[in-house]
Amino acid sequence: xxxxxxxxxxxxxxxxxxxxxxxxxxxxxxxxxxxxxxxxxxxxxxxxxxxxxxxxxxxxxxxxxxxxxxxxxxxxxxxxxxxxxxxxxxxxxxxxxxxxxxxxxxxxxxxxxxxxxxxxxxxxxxxxxxxxxxxxxxxxxxxxxxxxxxxxxxxxxxxxxxxxxxxxxxxxxxxxxxxxxxxxxxxxxxxxxxxxx
Numbered sequence: 342x343x344x345x346x347x348x349x350x351x352x353x354x355x356x357x358x359x360x361x362x363x364x365x366x367x368x369x370x371x372x373x374x375x376x377x378x379x380x381x382x383x384x385x386x387x388x389x390x391x392x393x394x395x396x397x398x399x400x401x402x403x404x405x406x407x408x409x410x411x412x413x414x415x416x417x418x419x420x421x422x423x424x425x426x427x428x429x430x431x432x433x434x435x436x437x438x439x440x441x442x443x444x445x446x447x448x449x450x451x452x453x454x455x456x457x458x459x460x461x462x463x464x465x466x467x468x469x470x471x472x473x474x475x476x477x478x479x480x481x482x483x484x485x486x487x488x489x490x491x492x493x494x495x496x497x498x499x500x501x502x503x504x505x506x507x508x509x510x511x512x513x514x515x516x517x518x519x520x521x522x523x524x525x526x527x528x529x530x531x532x533x534x535x536x537x538x
Contacts, residue, residue, distance in 0.1 A: 345521075347423035349416040355408040356400040362420040364521050366393025374398040374413055376406050378470035378503075382480075382510040383413075389514030390521075406471055414480040418487025425521065428452060429530050435519030441508035444499025448512030451491040452520050458485035462496040462505055469502050477506050481513070490520075 345364040351357075370387035372380045374396060387394040396417075400409030425431065436449040460481050464474035485492040494512065499505040 343426070345424045345426065347420040349420045349423070351412050351416050351419075353408075353412065356398060356412040358396070358398045358409075358412050358416045360397075360413065360416040360420055361393075361395040362417070362424055363393035364421075364424050367391055369393045370395070372396040374409055375400075375402060376409060376471050378472040378506075379406070379410055379413070382472075382506060383417075385507060385510040386514040386517075389511045390518040392514075392517070406473065407476065410472065410476050411479060411483060414483035415487050418484040418489075421484070421488040421490075421517075425452065427530065428454065430523050430527050432520055432522045432524050435516040435521075437512040437515030437519070439508045439512040439515060441499075441504040441511070442501065444501065444504040444508045445497045446499075446505065446508035446512045447493075447495050447497055448509060448516045449493045450513075450516045450520050452489075453491050454489045455491060456486040456489050457491045458482040459493045459495075461494070462509065464502050464505070465500070466502055469506055474502055474506070477509065481509070484513075 348361045350359050368388045368391045370384045372383045374380055396413060398409055398413050434451045438447050458481055460478045481492055481494050494509055496505045
C-alpha cells in the first residue's frame with residue numbers, strides 16, 4: 342500500500358500554515374499554533390486517531406485567534422482528503438462516544454466525499470484559554486468541508502467547557518481512526534455507486 346500522507350502549505354496575508362499528516366502513524370504530534378488550548382486539542386486528535394501530525398502555524402494574533410484556527414482546520418481537512426486518495430478499501434464510516442469527567446460527546450463520520458457538518462454544543466464561557474468556544478464548531482465544519490466528509494458532532498451533556506471540547510476532539514480522532522482503516526474484505530470503493538464524490 343502506498344503511504345497515506347500529505348503535506349499542505351497555506352500562505353495568506355493573515356496566516357502561514359505548514360501541516361503534514363500521516364494516516365498510518367503512531368500518534369506522534371509536533372504542533373505549534375501559538376494557541377495553547379488549540380494545540381492541546383490537536384494533540385488529542387493525533388493521539389486518538391494514531392495519525393502522525395505536524396503543524397507549524399503563524400497568524401495575525403494581534404487581531405485574534407480566528408484566522409489561525411480556521412486556516413489550520415482548513416489545511417487539516419485538505420491533508421486528510423489528499424492522504425485518502427481514491428478512498429478505495431477504507432472502512433469509510435466511524436463513530437465514537439467519549440466521556441470526559443461529567444461530559445459525554447458523540448462524533449460520527451462518513452468519508453463519503455460529500456461534505457456536511459452537524460454540530461451541537463452549548464458553552465458556558467466565550468473562551469477556553471486563548472481559543473473562542475465559538476470556533477470549536479467552526480473547526481469541525483472546516484474539517485468536514487475541506488476533508489470531504491459527513492461529520493456529526495454532539496455534546497450529549499456536560500458542564501465544563503474544557504471537558505466538553507476535549508471529549509469532542511478525542512471523539513473526532515477515534516471516529517477518524519475507525520473510518521480511515523483499510524478493510525481487508527474490500528479492495529474497491531466502499532459505495533454502491535462505485536465512487537465517493
